[in-house]
Amino acid sequence: MSIRIYNTLTRRKEVFRPLDPGQVTVYACGPTVYNYAHIGNARPAVIFDLLYRVLSRRFERVIYARNITDVDDKINQAAAAEGVPIEVISRRYADAYHEDMAALGVQRPTIEPRATEHIPQIIAMIERLIDSGCAYEAEGHVLFDVASFPDYGQLSRRDRREMIAGARVEVAPYKKNPGDFVLWKPSSDDLPGWDSPWGRGRPGWHIECSAMSAAHLGEVIDIHAGGQDLVFPHHENEIAQSRCAHGREVFARYWMHNGFVTVEKRKMSKSLGNTLVVHELLKHWPGEVLRYVLLSAHYRQPLDWSDKALEQAQATLDRLYGLLREHDRGESAAVDPDVAEALEDDLNTPTALAALNQIARRVTADDHGAAAAACLRASGELLGLLQQAPADWLALRQVETALSDAEIEKLIEARKAARERRDFAEADRIRDDLAGRGIVLKDGPQGTSWELANK
């Protein structure tokens, strides 16, 4: 089977065929680095990391670009508040983003372009837009003229004229059309800025993605991805800019949009103040648990975040790692076909996780547990799960104990003796004593073993 992707542009699931059979180009909208990432920001990072893994399995060459927006009014604000240059802010939070995403098993993209490193390309693109009559200068700003682009609204299925009716925006007087958006805006002396044909200023938000995707992936790209809230206006504007600047019929051939993470069914967003910061969550949960939760719902559906979901993911991972500890002998194995098939069907992660759990059943059901365990691990790798040493995973949440191994063994021997003389009261006393000190005993056919209790 081939890879199928739900394309927002056509609102249908389509077979994915790259423009160039030899290479796939993917661009995902990355973070604006003015603060720590919340779990809602982590969802696209994890989902499109998974896309990258799935594509890489089938295509020789996948170029995955995920930008960093490092010039933006919110960054300016944060910098001003601290009295530092914007680079200090953007560097700090870009580093934190990388650290947090790594903990979630997110691989680094092939390219991570930054807006401030592409100012010349941005300016050149704006000049082309002016030359082709799609943009105009007004009071130090350069604006995109939406009336010049008849297909405007195609992605978000909006009618340009109707949007004016819902004008909740203050319409700047210098705009020809309320829907016109800023490509370049002037900077006062206290704000970061670059020299341009229109004076010292800075780029508008949308233009950077158009300029950077063209610079690194070409004028027509295969897949463009981001959160659902970017469909309008950001992606709509990107399409307008890119197609006008390059005179092409197509900008991105497939558009993918992830649904929101919600808290108590409400969208998590910085403006609502109900954000759960990844950096904080990682203090309480392994990154892999967060990843599992993010994969537990289909990416286009809303995902309601809760402690219950975290506990459930933790319990499931504990069980799977326990299985690996007992049965995985490091054999190599292929990815389970059901897991691969589910993921290639528009990243159906719930079905893939169901298949993963079916493999787990085979581990205990078969005589050849080792082969099934190896398959479990190989399949987990495609999902970005189950790649730690089981002992390391299981040790994460274990309590500390003051007892030495020798002391524990000695007590186990004493209990064994008590059991042999059928003094169960004494045997249970020893077991309870050890339990109180964080040691759990497990009686099996080969005698008694022990392990540290979970916190």
Added chain:
RNA sequence: GGCUAGGUGGCAGAGUGGUUAUGCAGCGGCCUGCAAAGCCGUGUACCUCGGUUCGACUCCGGGCCUAGCCUCCA
């Protein structure tokens, strides 16, 4: 108001025109001196009203409800 996506068993969450999702919890069993852990088994769920059909949770239409976008936002 315009546009979009949803309403599935205790919870989470896939999917399908007629046959087991899966996970977590619960329940039963195996194991155990008793436990714990583990393993095995277990659930006639599909918002509502019509329609199409031999047959609909699955298709079509109406209704109700929820969330989102239309403003910075993943």
